[in-house]
Amino acid sequence: MKIRRLPENLINQIAAGEVVERPASALKELIENSIDAKATQIDIVLDNGGKNLISVSDNGIGIDKDHITLAIERHATSKLPNNDLNRIDFLGFRGEALPSIAAVSELTIQTKSESSTEAWALDVTAGNFENIYPSPRQQGTIISVKNLFYATPARLKFLKSSNVERSFCHQIVLKLALVNPVVGFRLQADGRELINLKSEHKTDPDDLYLSRIRKVMGSNFADEAIKIKNSRPIKNKGFAKINGFIGLPTLNKSNYSHQFLFINGRSIQDRNLSGAIRAAYGDTLPKGRFPIFCLYIDVPSEFIDVNVHPGKTEVRFEDNALIRSLIVGSISRELNVSYSQTTNEISKEAIQRFNTYNNLETKAPPTTLFSNNIEPSVRSINEPYKTIEQLEKDNSFDFPLGVALAQFSKNYIISRNSDGIVIVDQHAAHERLVLEKMKAARENKSIEKQILLLPEVINLDPIPLAMILDHIELMSEIGFVIEPFGEGMIVVREIPALLGDSDIKQIIVDLGDDLSSAGLPSSYLAKVDLILGNIACHRSVRSGRILNENEMNQLLREMERTPNSGQCNHGRPTSIRLSLKDIEKLFNRT
Numbered sequence: 020m021k022i023r024r025l026p027e028n029l030i031n032q033i034a035a036g037e038v039v040e041r042p043a044s045a046l047k048e049l050i051e052n053s054i055d056a057k058a059t060q061i062d063i064v065l066d067n068g069g070k071n072l073i074s075v076s077d078n079g080i081g082i083d084k085d086h087i088t089l090a091i092e093r094h095a096t097s098k099l100p101n102n103d104l105n106r107i108d109f110l111g112f113r114g115e116a117l118p119s120i121a122a123v124s125e126l127t128i129q130t131k132s133e134s135s136t137e138a139w140a141l142d143v144t145a146g147n148f149e150n151i152y153p154s155p156r157q158q159g160t161i162i163s164v165k166n167l168f169y170a171t172p173a174r175l176k177f178l179k180s181s182n183v184e185r186s187f188c189h190q191i192v193l194k195l196a197l198v199n200p201v202v203g204f205r206l207q208a209d210g211r212e213l214i215n216l217k218s219e220h221k222t223d224p225d226d227l228y229l230s231r232i233r234k235v236m237g238s239n240f241a242d243e244a245i246k247i248k249n250s251r252p253i254k255n256k257g258f259a260k261i262n263g264f265i266g267l268p269t270l271n272k273s274n275y276s277h278q279f280l281f282i283n284g285r286s287i288q289d290r291n292l293s294g295a296i297r298a299a300y301g302d303t304l305p306k307g308r309f310p311i312f313c314l315y316i317d318v319p320s321e322f323i324d325v326n327v328h329p330g331k332t333e334v335r336f337e338d339n340a341l342i343r344s345l346i347v348g349s350i351s352r353e354l355n356v357s358y359s360q361t362t363n364e365i366s367k368e369a370i371q372r373f374n375t376y377n378n379l380e381t382k383a384p385p386t387t388l389f390s391n392n393i394e395p396s397v398r399s400i401n402e403p404y405k406t407i408e409q410l411e412k413d414n415s416f417d418f419p420l421g422v423a424l425a426q427f428s429k430n431y432i433i434s435r436n437s438d439g440i441v442i443v444d445q446h447a448a449h450e451r452l453v454l455e456k457m458k459a460a461r462e463n464k465s466i467e468k469q470i471l472l473l474p475e476v477i478n479l480d481p482i483p484l485a486m487i488l489d490h491i492e493l494m495s496e497i498g499f500v501i502e503p504f505g506e507g508m509i510v511v512r513e514i515p516a517l518l519g520d521s522d523i524k525q526i527i528v529d530l531g532d533d534l535s536s537a538g539l540p541s542s543y544l545a546k547v548d549l550i551l552g553n554i555a556c557h558r559s560v561r562s563g564r565i566l567n568e569n570e571m572n573q574l575l576r577e578m579e580r581t582p583n584s585g586q587c588n589h590g591r592p593t594s595i596r597l598s599l600k601d602i603e604k605l606f607n608r609t
């Protein structure tokens with residue numbers, strides 16, 4: 020076989036595979052070009068989630084007549100003035116975006132350069148173009164991309180529904196808006212205005228960003244956010260600075276989707292850094308929950324390499340550890356300041372209790388072992404409701420999960436079987452039971468629905484909203500009757516009867532977040548299982564509840580009957596057993 024050079028257009032189509040994955044990535048490149056062109060107002064129009072049309076119009080410096088065709092030429096850029104990849108001061112530098120997009124779509128540029136009185140236009144179809152021609156444009160540049168990927172049908176097939184693609188685009192605009200507060204952004208999609216953010220004019224930089232953050236991330240976050248401001252010298256190279264805001268631990272989410280990290284003006288996705296930030300919160304956050312933040316890191320441009328990822332969403336630092344410790348150190352310091360008071364009080368209280376306990380012991384033994392935590396409806400270990408002999412006689416101890424002795428901390432059932440002691444995590448067990456029941460009911464098409472007397476109206480972020488709206492039918496098969504309800508909202512009218520006592524709002528919000536970060540498998544059954552699992556495994560299904568003896572024993576018997584009840588849907592155990600032997604070991608008796 021002969022080796023030959025590929026035609027230019029094919030090269031561009033191949034590059035398009037890396038640079039533009041979907042409408043949102045093309046949109047990101049176009050907006051970044053407008054920002055590089057010093058625009059202060061950017062107007063975006065989308066049709067069909069960007070699949071049919073993406074148009075970005077700006078009031079930036081425009082392109083000179085002689086350079087218009089260069090703009091769509093590969094590796095042609097106006098942004099590396101010194102040919103120095105170590106000093107990248109613009110968002111663009113590869114000269115790849117426009118030629119790649121143009122190779123797989125119908126692209127039109129209309130532009131008026133600042134230094135000229137005339138405006139010009141150029142049409143490119145699947146990479147081919149003729150001459151430029153005069154345009155009526157008054158200022159700046161408008162680039163419109165029609166029928167993205169029509170020239171590469173394989174890619175077209177992988178796009179999601181228009182709703183989902185639209186919400187990816189929405190998310191990109193919000194991200195870029197967070198890091199460019201002086202730029203006004205308007206987004207119109209399929210005839211609806213989704214974003215209209217006016218250019219911010221505050222003089223104090225913190226106020227400037229906070230004002231934009233408030234509009235994008237909501238007042239809930241902005242009102243209580245903790246400010247982060249810190250810097251650290253880099254040898255001979257100036258400073259690494261961190262600015263921004265982090266959410267209180269109480270304002271947490273089920274995944275990374277409310278975390279915004281910008282490095283030198285670029286939105287960056289870095290699991291390691293977000294993991295480090297999660298770690299800085301330590302156990303102030305419940306397990307499996309993620310903090311909300313919007314942080315801006317600025318370092319001298321020669322300190323980072325942004326030429327790592329075609330979409331430019333990753334960077335490498337010359338000194339990773341320094342950045343990590345700057346971020347984590349600054350966050351833990353601020354969290355400590357705001358929490359030292361509360362934690363102080365908690366430890367004082369604990370010491371206090373310990374003292375009273377000791378005092379009690381010297382006077383008279385406490386009446387019950389867990390007197391602070393055991394609810395009055397449940398007898399304590401010291402006062403069994405049947406004598407052990409009685410229980411042994413009716414063989415109750417033969418149940419694998421034994422007979423309930425007490426409930427502890429509203430969430431643990433302590434029971435005794437013939438072998439020793441069993442501790443059951445009531446949440447986890449209940450989650451598993453709900454899941455198995457829902458699965459069985461769905462298989463028999465007998466999911467019982469319960470009409471909500473007060474339908475629950477829920478506000479959702481764009482991507483979770485689109486994910487849920489896209490699966491309305493599937494949700495209804497599981498028992499949720501959901502309808503769209505005005506801008507950014509849904510209304511839940513019916514729910515699976517099994518979830519009667521849960522926090523529906525939290526379940527739906529978490530489900531939307533989980534689906535948008537993890538996506539859904541393609542097979543219908545796998546989808547259903549995944550959604551059911553997510554719903555059942557949420558702590559919101561049932562918060563700690565006081566159970567009486569009967570209810571506890573019922574739960575234990577039900578667990579014994581239910582398949583897979585040994586662990587909750589995400590693999591946490593639902594019970595642990597301590598045999599007499601284990602206990603003797605603990606007391607060094609063996």
Ligand code: ADP
Pocket residue numbers: 048052053056077079080081082090091095096097098110111112113114115116117118160
């Ligand atoms: P890069 O941004 O990496 O330079 P692009 O392919 O995105 O590569 O753009 C090529 C060139 O086209 C840019 O360097 C810039 O000079 C010009 N250009 C693109 N979009 C705009 C715009 N909105 N306003 C002014 N110039 C633009």
Ligand code: MG
Pocket residue numbers: 048051052110111112116117
């Ligand atoms: Mg560019």
